[in-house]
Amino acid sequence: MSDIVRESLSALMDGEASELELRRILSADQKAVRSEWAELHRGQDLLKGNDQRFVGWDISSRVMAEIENDQYAANSTSWKQVFSGLAIAASVATVVVVGSMGSSIFGGAAPKVADNNGLSGRVYPAQASPAVGGVAVNAQAQGSPAGLLLNDDAEARKRFEAYLRKHTDRAAFNNGQGMVSYARVVSQESK
Amino acid sequence: MRGLCLRSLNSVILRLAIVAMGLMFGSAYALSLEPELASLEPSAETGSDLLNKMTHSHRELNYRAIVSYQVGDQLSSYRITHTVRDGKEFESLESLDGSHQDLVYHGHDVNCVHPGPQLIRLFGGDEEQGFYRYYDLEVKGAARVAGREAINLMIRPRDVYRLGYKLSLDKETGLLLRSDIVNQQGKVLERFQYVMLNLNISADEPVVEDAKEVQHRDNKVGDAALLVSQRTWRPNWIPAGFTLAQSENNDEAGMTYTDGLAVMSVFVEPLIKAADGSPAIIEGGMRRGASVSYTVAFAEQGSFATVVGEVPMLTAKQVAKSLSWAAQ
Known part of the structure; x- marks a missing residue:
């Protein structure tokens, strides 16, 4: 996706998109647009401190997929159409209701970040959401932006310790804590 | 180092001059406006006042303390001794459990100002300036730590690129008692x-024997900028509010950034190759306590970069991935 389309999407989200920008979005690759749209909302939710659990759930593509599967209904009688439409809506709604119940039952604290991010009005979050089969379902992505965690790799751990010491030489004078910062290094080395 | 401390001397003279002027005007003011002055009782300190005090106190006071450090279910404890003699700091950190690991540091000019504290002091709590644009500060009432009266200070990041801090600062001195x-x-x-905190120790308190000496890293801003121009690599992205604190161009090629509380360093080294010629560096992160690192291999440059610091993994990863090399 080009930066121009991304910029237009961001503008649309802020309610500032022009007609030209709308046309640009409509003519862009729809799959990319959908995932970028989800990304932008995720970034905004994160900054507002909203619940992050379900931001990865792309309902739009599921609804579209269901409608695709239900093409035969188009030629049948109207009550069938109404019924299948209701069924789709109900199934999606169930997922959402059950999902949000889960969120309050397990009550994880939502990341709380102030509205004013102090950077810029438009936000481009860092992670790409892994889209599986056109349906972006990855509520966990937010939890592990690290990708691979190498904590068990002995070589990587050795390097980490060496870097941490060098880093602490520089950090101790800048983080307002002073020499106490070296506890981070020493506690690790004496293990 | 010499330049830095010369500069500090200048700033001391400047400060003295300001204080002298302040006294002159202040006394005139007090004489003419005595009733008003009475209503200006010393009010509760703001978050920025407290933070400012913290950056001074841990370097300017004589103290000995026992401090515990906890990560997950692991607890370790240290004795820290800090004295100031003839304007120079002497400091030691002794581990009290596990194997003996003692560190000392001496001779740091107490007036040497590093970029981190400078960011906190610079804008004096102006909400929209510098440090205070990136964190929300909230004074959260009283606490008691190490048998002393303390004030709680909550520091919340305003974006996703920093961590939060819950600090308890000594009411009397501003020393950081809990973080x-x-x-x-x-x-x-x-x-x-x-x-445990003892503020009644003499400045001649002996330093620890056989301890490993910690190097003083000169963090002068101007020098760092000079060295950057000689460097072939640089991160193309760092979170807003981070300032280059230090940069070296020797074998330990590294750049260090700070926003006043968070510090992160970027290190670049030649890529290690496995026996079959493929890069032996795996991209990924490491995490312990508040410290993380993220390593990225740059095969084309024959280098790998690691970002280490007390920042979210997201920040370390994005900075590491943003590295680029100038054409040579």
Whole structure:
């Protein structure tokens, strides 16, 4: 996706998109647009401190997929159409209701970040959401932006310790804590 | 170092001059406006006042303390001694459990100002300037730590690129008595806590024998900028509010950035190759307490970069991935 389309999407989200920008979005690759749209909302939710659990759930593509599967209904009688439409809506709604119940039952604290991010009005979050089969379902992505965690790799751990010491030489004078910062290094080395 | 301390001397003279002027005007003011002055009782300190005091006190006072450091279910304890003699700091950190690991540091000019504290002092709490644009400060009432009266200070990041801090500062001196570093989800990643503090020690308190000496790193801003121009690599992205604190161009090629509380360093080294010629560096992160690192291999440049610091993994990863090399 080009930066121009991304910029237009961001503008649309802020309610500032022009007609030209709308046309640009409509003519862009729809799959990319959908995932970028989800990304932008995720970034905004994160900054507002909203619940992050379900931001990865792309309902739009599921609804579209269901409608695709239900093409035969188009030629049948109207009550069938109404019924299948209701069924789709109900199934999606169930997922959402059950999902949000889960969120309050397990009550994880939502990341709380102030509205004013102090950077810029438009936000481009860092992670790409892994889209599986056109349906972006990855509520966990937010939890592990690290990708691979190498904590068990002995070589990587050795390097980490060496870097941490060098880093602490520089950090101790800048983080307002002073020499106490070296506890981070020493506690690790004496293990 | 010499330049830096010359500069500090100048700033001391400047400060003295300001204080002298302040006294002159202040006394005139007090004489003419005595009734008003009475209503200006010393009010409760703001978050920025407290933070400012913290950056001074741990370097300017004589003290000995026992401090515990906790990560997950691991607890370790240290004795820290800090004295100031003839304008120079002497400091030691002795581990009290596990194998002996003692560190000393001496001779640091007490007036040498480093970029981190400078960021906190610079804008004096102006909400929209510098440091205070990136964190929300909230004074959260009284506490008691190490048998002393303390004030709680909550520091929340305004964006996703920093960690949060719950600090307890000594009411009398401003010393940092307890510090919880919390992630964006509010989980405590590590905790420093003083369990005993003695402020009545003599400045001649002996330093620890046989301890490893910590190097003084000159963090002068101007020097760092000079060295950057000689460097072939640089991060194309760092979070807003981070300032280059230090940069070296020797074998330990590294750049260090700070926003006043968070510090992160970028190191670049030649790529290690496995026996079959493929890069032996795996991209990924490491995490312990509030410290993380993220390593990225740059095969074309024959280098790998590691970002280390007390920042969210997201920040370390994005900075590491943003590295680029100038054409040579």
